[in-house]
Amino acid sequence: MVASIGEISAPAGRRRAARQNGGALGLALVAPAFGLMILLILLPACRSLLGTIFPDGAALPSLKSYQTFFADTRSVSNLLFTIQVTVVTLAILLTIGLTLALYLRFSQSRFVGAIQIIALFPLFVPGIVISFALIRFIGPTGLVATTLHVLGISGYQTPYLHPSGAIIGLVWENIPLTIMLLTAGLAQISNSSIEAARDVGAGWFRILSQIILPQLTRSIVVAASLNFLGIFGSFTVPYILGPAAPQMMSIFMQNTFSERHDSGVAETQAAVTFLVCLLVGVIYTACVFRDTARNGKAG
Template sequence: MARLLGPLLVSPALIVILLLFMVPLAASVIGAFEVEGTVGLGNFTKAYDFYRQDIVFTAVIVGLSTMLTGLLAIAIGGYLTLGENAAAVAILRWLYRWPMFIPFIVVGQILRTFLAKSGLFNSTLVALGFLDPLTATSYLDWRGVVVAFVWKQTPFVALMVAGAMASLDRGTIEAARNLGASRLRILIEIVVPQVTTTLLVGLVLSFVTMMGVLSVPLMINAQAPTMITADIAFRLSTYRDYGVANALGLISLAISAVAAWFYLRVNMRQSR
C-alpha cells in the first residue's frame, strides 16, 4: 500500500499535464505536418513564405526585451543589496513588484493610453516644454511592445535576482568595500557572477512567457511586421487554417528551445 501512495499522489498532476499539455502538443505536431491528407512540409513552407519577417521580428523583439529585462533586474537587485539610502531602498522594494500582478491585457490597454500620439507620455513632455505638439509621434509600434514586455517582466526577474543577491555572503562585499571598490564594480565583478544561474532561469522563463503573449502585439502593434502569436490568431480566426497555425506554433517552440538550450549549456559549463 505504501508503494502505491506515491503514484496516487502524483497521478492528478500527471493527468493534468497529459491532457492539457502532452495531448495538445502531439495534436499540434501532427497537424503541422498534415497537408490535405498527406504528410509534408507544405505548412512550414507557407508559414515561411508569408510570415518570415514576423518570425525574425518576434525573435528580435523578445530577445531585446529579455536583454533589457535582465539589465534592469540586475540594477534593481543591485540597489536593493548595495544601496545605502534606506528610504530609497524601502520605496523601491515596495514599488517595483506591482507590475507582476497586472495581466498582459491590462498592460496593453494601459500603454495604449500612455504611448499614443496624444497620450500621457507625450502630453507630459509637451507640458514640461521638452516636446513640440506638432512633432509628437506615437510609440504604438515595436517600441511599445518592448516597453510593455520589459515593464511587465522586470519585477519577476528582479524578485528572483534580489533574493539570490540577499542570500550571498556579505563578507566578500564588505571586503571589497574596505579595499575601495565602488558599488558598480562590486555589483559587476562580485555579485552578478554569483547569481548568474538564478538570472538565467528568470530570463529563460520571461523569454518563453513573452513568446506566448497575444494581447500586447494585438493592442499595441497593429501593423506589420507583428509577432507570431498574432499571426496564429489571424490564421485561425480568418482562414481556419490549423495547419499553418500549428506550423507557426512549432516555430515558436523551436525559438523558445534555443533559449532553453543556451541556459542548459551555460549551466552545464558552470557545473563542470
C-alpha cells in the same frame, strides 16, 4: 560485537526505508500534476507536431508545410519580428532588473521599500489594464504629448502602434518577475565575501564582475529563459500597443485561425513557435543541470 553491529545496522536500515518511503510519497504527490501536464500540454503539442509532419493522415512524413512557411515572406517577417522584440525586451529587462535588484539588495536608503513596491506593482495589474494605461500615457493624445505641447515642445513621435510601444508594455509587464528572481539570487550571496573583497581594496566594479555576477549566473539564466518564453508567446500587450504589421507570432496564429480559417497553416505556425521555445528550454535545462552537477561535485 555481533550485537553492536546489529544495533548499528538497524537504524541505517530504517533510515534507508524512510528515504524510500519518502521518495515514493513524493512521486505519488507529483504524479497527478505531471499526468495533467502530459494530458493537457505534451500530448496536444505532440499531436500538432505530428499533424504538421504527417498532413491529412499521410503515411509518409513531409516537411512541405514548413517549406511553405519559410518561403512566405510575411511568415518569416513575423517570426523575425517576434524574435527581435523578444531579444530587445529581454536585454532591457535584464539591465533594468539587475540594476534595481542590486539597489534593493545592497542599498541602505530609506526609499528601498517604496521602490520595491513600485517595481512589483505591475505584478498585480492585468496586461490589458497596463496596455490601456500606457495608451493614456504615451499615446498621441496622452499625458506625455499633452505635457510637451504645453511646454512648447513639438515633434513628439508616439511609440504607440510601433514596435517600441509593444517593447515598453512588455518591459513594464515583466519587470516584477525579473526583479524577484534576481533578488532571490542576490540573497544567496553572503555579505562576508563582499566585505572581504572590500578589505583588500576591491572596488564595486571588480566585486560585481568577479564575485556577484559569477554567483548570479543561474538566476540570470532562469530569468532570461522564463522571460523569453513569456514574451515570445505574449498576445495582449503586443496586440494593443504594437503595430498592425509585422505581428508577433501569437497574433499571427490567431488571425490565421480565426480570420482565414486555415487551421493547418496556424498549426504550422504554432509548431515553429513551439520549436523556438523548445530550443530555449533545452538551453535553460542544460545550464541548470550543469550548474547543479558542478555544485554536487564541489559538495
